[in-house]
Amino acid sequence: MKFLLGLVCVSGLLFPNLLSSQSAGSKVDLENLDHDLLSNELIIALNNYRKEKGLSELEAEKVLSEAALDQAMYNRKSNSVSSEQIKKKKITAFDRVRYYKGLFYKVDEFDIAVEVDSKTRLKSSTKTQPSSYREISEYILEEWRDDRKLDVLLTDEAFFKVGIGFAPNKVNQLLFASIVVGSAPYKKEKNFSYSSKSHKINPYDREVCKIFERTYSYLPELFSNNLRIEGNRIVFYYHDLALIEGILDMGKDALAVDIMTNEQFACDHGNMLHPSPVHKGMMLKPVKKSKLFKLNKLKGAKEFRADLGAIPAGMDTSTLQFALLVIKDKCLCSRISTNNLKGKNIRLLDIELAIDTLSISQNIDSNSRFLEFTVPFEKSKYDYEVEDIKPFLDSIQLNRFNIREIEVTAYSSIEGNPISNMNLQQRRAESILHAIGEYQLQEVKTKIETHENWDGFMESIKGSPYEAEYKNLSKDEIRMVVNSDTLQYDLEPYLADQRKANIRIFVESIYIDSLTPEKLPSKFQASIQDEEYIRSKAIQTLMYRAVLNGELDTAVLFEGDIPQYKQFVPLANNRVAFRMQFQKKKNSDSLVDNLRMEIEALLGVEPTNGHINFNKQAIKLYYWAKDLQFLIIDEENKVDQPKDFYKDIRKLYNTKIDNYKVNRLLLNYNIISADFYYDRRDFRNRIKALKQVKKYVQKAKLNRTQTFIMAKYFIYQMQIDWAVQIMSPFIKSGDYDSDFMMTYLSISIYTEKLVKQETYYEYLKIASEKYGDEFCELFRKPGMSKEYLSDLKIKSIYCENCK
Known part of the structure; x- marks a missing residue:
């Protein structure tokens, strides 16, 4: 032994x-x-x-x-x-x-x-x-x-x-x-000369480093992938010289590199780290501030490049790990491990034009034989006019349904008090039935149910920052929190969708021939020739859905002419949106130019149409994203086009466009604004824009793919906490793929306040069991440094799966 x-x-x-x-x-x-x-x-x-x-x-x-x-x-x-x-x-x-x-x-x-x-x-x-x-x-x-x-x-x-x-x-x-x-003893490398006193650099001292850490707390993420190997030299590069000048602002400040070998973290023995409190491996001689700036060849470009020393002779760079040491007043204040965070800037997130289809699901169950649709209500309002429900009722007549019963379930959002909400629900249901009665349908049996929409509220906050906070609270506790003025404002996008009435109309017979996909194009043309607006709109809606279901070719959406009459403007607008959706990949620039002209022409016929105005602003975002000079600020002449543009988008809240769609426009507006103000060196407004991006991400009902894009955007912008916040609900619910999980693991290691250490270990364990090879690649170049295996629990999970 x-x-x-x-x-x-x-x-x-x-x-x-x-x-x-x-x-x-x-x-x-x-x-x-x-x-x-x-x-x-x-x-x-x-x-x-x-x-x-x-x-x-x-x-x-x-x-x-x-x-x-x-x-x-x-x-x-x-x-x-x-x-x-x-x-x-x-x-x-x-x-x-x-x-x-x-x-x-x-x-x-x-x-x-x-x-x-x-x-x-x-x-x-x-x-x-x-x-x-x-x-x-x-x-x-x-x-x-x-x-x-x-x-x-x-x-x-x-x-x-x-x-x-x-x-x-x-x-x-x-x-x-x-x-x-x-611990396992460190083994010195033969071809390296070690400094007995770590080059006279003092270990971390909170008093010495506290101002630096408070000002530059984000450096471990920012500089996590900025060391380069050029030949046998280790080079540090950063694109903004001014930031480096701010960091290294004292005479005894310096940068250094700590070189470690993969063998130090091998799975067949304990970690073999140097006992110095300053470095774990081979520490190169620090390069002082004066020399760093003197030898910077990119000063003219306002960038920073520093040669920090040579790799010891005979060493294979593929077996080495590197850490950047930031030294303030001869004291180690930051150790920055290598980590490829994979951030990515964007200018636009999924710009989609608004389509004005009938508000009917058209999911007809041939057994239960009923139709459903939803009527939204504004906050504290209950009146509903026949004009608002007419398109749906027209579609019933169009399809010749024989109505047997009408069931109305009216909901209120959860804020306020239960008694007031109950009265509001009852009035909403009665308002709907009154509107239906004015349409003069045959006498039918009616049924009213009223509820506070707790299920809808809990469903709407899934994936939001509020999900974890509320899921363990009672209804009374949630209501108390929601009724606070400040939070009610923040929760309004989630509450707004809960104020509605669900209407279910039971029918005795359904004429399926009117829904046969191959007959829809000819029926659409016939309805236009007969100037039957409601009928043509219903058929266009069914054609669109048939295309999405693969039952019709996209070409049918663009066949025939649509008259330039006011009542047919929604159909023409839909064609514009269809072209953006199905033809954007071909000649996108010229296509957008044409669509912009068509939208302007439609506004000349119907300037108050909410869907067309929405599409006008969406197209405008496309142009601004492509050219930041598309909108200008002329302070001398009091011209602020971005501000005016913002006001135009917000006006869409007063239309029938869903709030979350308007929120997506504002999300994109602020994404572009962040770059716009950065180019103008207006950092105050740039920071404001980034904060607005965070705000609207939570209100835009993004799916996992869209959320992942925004998380990478936040990583690029060095807002790691925000990226973790929007990704966490998907991780907790199990809705992720390998790329999503690996990115989450690489960034949440910096955010212990958001992802507790024990929780992080649990996610590592899940990833190792579920994704195997992809998990092992996370700790190989160019991913996370093997230095992270200094944490023995991380190493244990890694070594169980990646020997």
């Missing part, structure tokens, strides 16, 4: 006359103590305990044994038990290990004095005296385990090595024992 050989070597050198043929059951005689035998028994006891905890066994190590013997002898001399010494170079266990030339990044110690002839009762034995080697070993282990603070050391998975020293005091019949545990 490795530990036995090691201790025999050490103890044999130190106590050559004490070797004997005693056994583990032999009574201990301090006059003739077998140090090797007692060490061997104690290590067996320690490792049996660690095996019960699922930990690796400890192996004996010479330097640790020397440090342990040193402390045992010190305690015997002082006739007391202590883990410290007076001598400066030997104060702590770590100091003593370094004194004996050990390179362990983590070390700790347990010290004890055993009264060998006392009547001490073992907790696990009926014997009253630890007389044998085995009993004394078990006694020491039990004393260690009973000390809660020290038991943590015994079960620390960072420890792989152990050294034990004994110093008997024959006069007092005391046996002083010292046990030193340590």
Whole structure:
């Protein structure tokens, strides 16, 4: 066994006359103590305990044994038990290990004095005296385990090595024992010259670094992928010289690189890190501020490039890991590990034009035979006019349905109080039935139900920042929170969709011939020739859905002419939207130009149409995204086109366009604004625009794909917290793919306030089991640095799956 050989070597050198043929059951005689035998028994006891905890066994190590013997002898001399010494170079266990030339990044110690002839009762034995080697070993282990603070050391998975020293005091019949545990030792590279004092750089000091950290807390993310290898040189590049000048603003500031090998984090042994508090591997000589700026060849371009040193000779860069060290006033203030965050800037997110189709689902169940549609209500309003419901009722007549019963379920949103909400629900249902009655349908049976829309509210906040906060609250608790003025404003986009009435119309017969896809194009042309607006709109709606279902070719949507009459403007607008949806990939620029002209022409006929005005603003966003100079600000002449554009988009809230669609326009407006103001060096308004992007992301009902695009945008903008916030609901619900999960893991490692450490480990475990190879690639170049395996729980999960 490795530990036995090691201790025999050490103890044999130190106590050559004490070797004997005693056994583990032999009574201990301090006059003739077998140090090797007692060490061997104690290590067996320690490792049996660690095996019960699922930990690796400890192996004996010479330097640790020397440090342990040193402390045992010190305690015997002082006739007391202590883990410290007076001598400066030997104060702590770590100091003593370094004194004996050990390179362990983590070390700790347990010290004890055993009264060998006392009547001490073992907790696990009926014997009253630890007389044998085995009993004394078990006694020491039990004393260690009973000390809660020290038991943590015994079960620390960072420890792989152990050294034990004994110093008997024959006069007092005391046996002083010292046990030193340590991590795997660091192995120096032969072709590198190490600085004994880390180039005189001081370890991290909170007082020295606090202003820097408060100002530049985002540097670990920002500079996570800015080291480059050019030949055998390590180069740091950043596109903004001004930022670097702000960071390195003191004379003793510097940058340095810490080079580590993959072998330091290999799965077949413990992490082998250099014991320096400044670096973990080979630290290159820091390059001071004055030299960095003097040798910057990109100063004219207002960029920054710095050569930070050479890779040691004979080393393969594919086996190396790098960390950037930011030094302030000769103190290490930031250690930046490599991490490829994969951020991506965008100018537009899924611009879709508004289509004015009938508000009918057309999902007809031939068994239950009913039609459904939804009527929205504004906040606190209940009046509904026949004109608002006429298109749907016309479609009923068009399809010649025989109505048997009308069922109205009226909902209110959850804010306010239950009694007022109940009255509001009843009035809404009665308003709907009154409007239907004015349309003069045949007399039919009616049924009214009223509810506060709790299910709808909880469904609408899925994927939002409020989901986790509310899911464990009672209805009364949620209502109390929602009714607060500030939060009600923030929740309005989620509450608005809950104010509605669902109408279900049961029918006795359905004429399926009117819905046959192949007959729709000819019926559409006939309805236009007959100037039957409602009929043509219903058929156009059915054709569109047939195209989406693959039952018709897209060409049918563009066949025939649509008259330029006011009542037919919605049909022409829909064609514009169809062309954007189905033809955008072909000649997109010229297509958008044509669509813009068509929209302007339609507005000349019907300037108040909400759908056309929506599409006008959407097309305008397309132009602005392509050319940031499309809109201008002329302060001298008080011209602010972006501001006017913003007001035009907000006017769409007063139309029948769904709020979330308007929110998507405003989301895109602010995405473009952020770049627009950046180009103008107007950073105040740029930051405001980014905050608005965050606001509207949560109100735009984005799906997972869209959310992922926005998360990458936030990563690019160094808003890592925001990216984690919008991705987290999908992770929690299990709605993700490999790319989504790996990106989430690479960024949430920076956001412990949002993703607690234990939760992060759980996600790592899920990813490792679900995605295997993709998970392993996460910790290979150009992904996350293997330095992240310094966290032993991360390493454990990695090594279980990626050996």
